[in-house]
Amino acid sequence: xxSDPHVSQRFDDELHAVHELVHRMAGVVEEQMxxxxxxxxxxxxxxxNEVVGGDNVVNGYELRIEEECINILVRRQPAAGDLRLVMTxxxxxxxxxxxxxxxxxxxxxxLSMQRSSxxxxxxxxxxxxxxxxxxxxxxRRAMDAxxxxxxxxxLEIAKGDEELNQEYRAALRRxxxxxxxxxxxxxxxxxxxxxxxxxxRVGDHARNLCEYVIYLVKGVNVRHIPLEEVRQQFQD
Amino acid sequence: xxSDPHVSQRFDDELHAVHELVHRMAGVVEEQMxxxxxxxxxxxxxxxNEVVGGDNVVNGYELRIEEECINILVRRQPAAGDLRLVMTxxxxxxxxxxxxxxxxxxxxxxLSMQRSSxxxxxxxxxxxxxxxxxxxxxxRRAMDAxxxxxxxxxLEIAKGDEELNQEYRAALRRxxxxxxxxxxxxxxxxxxxxxxxxxxRVGDHARNLCEYVIYLVKGVNVRHIPLEEVRQQFQD
Numbered sequence: 212x213x214s215d216p217h218v219s220q221r222f223d224d225e226l227h228a229v230h231e232l233v234h235r236m237a238g239v240v241e242e243q244m245x246x247x248x249x250x251x252x253x254x255x256x257x258x259x260n261e262v263v264g265g266d267n268v269v270n271g272y273e274l275r276i277e278e279e280c281i282n283i284l285v286r287r288q289p290a291a292g293d294l295r296l297v298m299t300x301x302x303x304x305x306x307x308x309x310x311x312x313x314x315x316x317x318x319x320x321x322l323s324m325q326r327s328s329x330x331x332x333x334x335x336x337x338x339x340x341x342x343x344x345x346x347x348x349x350x351r352r353a354m355d356a357x358x359x360x361x362x363x364x365x366l367e368i369a370k371g372d373e374e375l376n377q378e379y380r381a382a383l384r385r386x387x388x389x390x391x392x393x394x395x396x397x398x399x400x401x402x403x404x405x406x407x408x409x410x411x412r413v414g415d416h417a418r419n420l421c422e423y424v425i426y427l428v429k430g431v432n433v434r435h436i437p438l439e440e441v442r443q444q445f446q447d
Numbered sequence: 448x449x450s451d452p453h454v455s456q457r458f459d460d461e462l463h464a465v466h467e468l469v470h471r472m473a474g475v476v477e478e479q480m481x482x483x484x485x486x487x488x489x490x491x492x493x494x495x496n497e498v499v500g501g502d503n504v505v506n507g508y509e510l511r512i513e514e515e516c517i518n519i520l521v522r523r524q525p526a527a528g529d530l531r532l533v534m535t536x537x538x539x540x541x542x543x544x545x546x547x548x549x550x551x552x553x554x555x556x557x558l559s560m561q562r563s564s565x566x567x568x569x570x571x572x573x574x575x576x577x578x579x580x581x582x583x584x585x586x587r588r589a590m591d592a593x594x595x596x597x598x599x600x601x602l603e604i605a606k607g608d609e610e611l612n613q614e615y616r617a618a619l620r621r622x623x624x625x626x627x628x629x630x631x632x633x634x635x636x637x638x639x640x641x642x643x644x645x646x647x648r649v650g651d652h653a654r655n656l657c658e659y660v661i662y663l664v665k666g667v668n669v670r671h672i673p674l675e676e677v678r679q680q681f682q683d
Contacts, residue, residue, distance in 0.1 A: 270671040277668070281534065288524040298517065298537075305541070387633055394630045397623055404637070408644075432513070435506040 222287050226296060229279045233300050233307075236272035237354045240307045241347060243269065243314035244413065248343040251321040251406065252336055259325075262318035269311035273304050299427045303357065306416040310350065313409040320402050335389065335403050338382040342410040345375050349417035356421060362428035366445065369421035370438050375414035382407050458523050462532060465515045469536050469543075472508035473590045476543045477583060479505060479550035480649065484579040487557040487642065488572055495561075498554035505547035509540045535663040539593065542652040546586065549645040556638050571625065571639050574618040578646040581611050585653035592657060598664035602681065605657035606674050611650035618643045 243262050250259035280301050283289065289297060349368055356365040383404065390400045425433050425441065433441045479498050486495035516537050519525065525533060585604055592601040619640065626636045661669050661677065669677045 267671075274668055274671070281530065284520065285527060285530055291521055294517065294521055301534075301537075302541075305538075383637075387637060390626070390633050391630050394627050397626050397633075401619075401623060401640070432510055435503075435510070 222283075222289075222293075225279075225283055225287070226289075226293060229276060229283065229300060230296070232272065232276050232279070233303055234354060234358060236269065236276065236304060236307055237350070239265070239268055239272065240311045240314070241350055241354075243311055244317075244343070244347055244350070247314040247317040247321070248340070248347075250318055251324075252340060254321070254325055256322065256325055259318040259321040263315055263322075266311055266315045269308060273308045276304050277301060295427055295430065299357075299423045302423050303420055306419045310413050310416050313413050316409050317406050320406050324399060324402055335382065335386060335400075338378070338385065339403070339406055339410070342375065342378050342382065342407060345371075345378065346410045346413040346417065349375070349414055350420075353417045353420040353424070356424045357427075360424070360428050362425045363445070365421035365424035365428075366438065366442060369418045369425075372414045372418040376411060379407055379411040458519075458525075458529075461515075461519055461523070462525075462529060465512060465519065465536060466532070468508065468512050468515070469539055470590060470594060472505065472512065472540060472543055473586070475501070475504055475508065476547045476550070477586055477590075479547055480553075480579070480583055480586070483550040483553040483557070484576070484583075486554055487560075488576060490557070490561055492558065492561055495554040495557040499551055499558075502547060502551045505544060509544040512540050513537060531663055531666065535593075535659045538659050539656055542655045546649050546652050549649050552645050553642050556642050560635060560638055571618070571622060571636075574614070574621065575639070575642055575646070578611065578614050578618065578643060581607075581614065582646045582649040582653065585611070585650055586656075589653045589656040589660070592660045593663075596660070596664050598661045599681070601657035601660035601664075602674060602678060605654045605661075608650045608654040611647060615643055615647040 243265055246258050246265075247262045249255060250262060280297050283297055284294075287293075349371055352368045353365065355361075356368060386400050386404055386407070390397050419434075422434050425431065429445075431444070479501055482494050482501075483498045485491060486498060516533050519533055520530075523529075585607055588604045589601065591597075592604060622636050622640055622643070626633050655670075658670050661667065665681075667680070
């Protein structure tokens with residue numbers, strides 16, 4: 212590494228700039244998801260179309276950030292700690308991009324439900340709203356944990372994913388009951404089921420983000436380890 | 448970079464070794480998926496349990512390969528071409544690990560269907576078999592393209608994903624008809640639907656692998672670009 216203070220300042224600036232871009236990308240992804248849910252719940256066709264069109268912006272962020280991260284790796288050859296940050300950012304944008312895809316999927320469902328003029332049970336829309344709010348909260352808090360380098364917060368947020376999974380399973384059970392009671396509702400119910408599944412997956416991606424934060428701060432890879440064990444390790 | 452031929456030989460050996468590990472991981476993932484499908488189609492409970500238990504092996508590969516890739520980045524500071532290879536391997540294992548997760552999901556479905564002693568329609572099992580064979584074929588050919596650095600093959604394989612998606616949509620339509628005709632079958636049909644969805648996702652991951660191969664060989668990032676456009680670019 213070049214130890215010239217000007218060079219090292221430029222490096223810090225570059226890292227800071229790309230970190231900042233990741234947070235801007237997360238902001239766009241969060242808004243896409245919020246708009247997709249609103250479009251679905253309020254049957255707002257033009258908002259749904261906006262979300263579908265907005266996916267380009269998310270993809271553009273992903274490509275640009277990945278390119279800048281690789282530039283940093285090539286030109287700056289960062290040492291262990293900074294390398295970990297760059298790797299964390301590269302992994303984070305892959306999850307953010309996939310959350311963006313889920314927003315598009317939900318917006319497309321909103322459009323297809325409108326075309327078929329099939330309506331889904333109000334109770335189930337409430338389930339979607341509850342799950343959506345929960346998943347969005349996880350995403351926002353995960354990004355805060357990344358901004359603050361807060362591994363303890365990240366661990367707490369990651370554990371919340373289990374709650375979302377329970378919510379999902381309960382919603383699925385209600386949906387199946389509802390289809391059995393009135394088989395004419397099967398088609399819209401299957402659409403609704405995919406929306407619930409997409410939200411459950413958003414929780415998984417937010418959990419991934421949290422795991423990267425723990426890796427960044429603590430230097431340990433906690434994927435595939437039960438979170439209770441991770442907490443124990445923190446206390447040791 | 449150190450230009451001492453011994454150091455550079457060691458670097459090549461390291462890269463080769465990690466590349467080899469990725470192919471071994473892909474072999475394990477492929478076998479997990481094949482076993483999961485067999486367990487589902489032949490209602491083989493012990494094979495399903497074997498797949499669930501085998502996920503640790505897949506996860507172990509992912510963690511080990513990622514660690515070795517990061518070691519290479521830190522110690523060797525590879526230049527552009529080699530850096531691209533290391534990044535390709537890091538991305539590839541994330542997709543392989545997710546395909547492994549889908550195998551576990553399918554094996555779990557096999558177990559849950561057996562417990563509920565609900566049987567799914569024979570026609571639908573054939574759909575699953577067709578989709579499964581197709582997805583496995585994509586995975587194997589994508590890994591061959593990576594081994595051979597063959598971007599043209601990768602492009603062809605990636606385009607095959609659309610065929611799998613069509614297969615999936617047709618299966619979904621048949622499944623919905625089947626549920627409507629006999630609402631008592633809704634619960635097993637929903638399980639079957641998630642199996643079909645998982646296989647459709649395996650195709651997406653195989654397509655991702657192909658896109659990384661194109662990035663590796665051609666140096667262009669083709670994600671988010673329609674594949675017909677990519678082919679045009681190849682010809683220019």
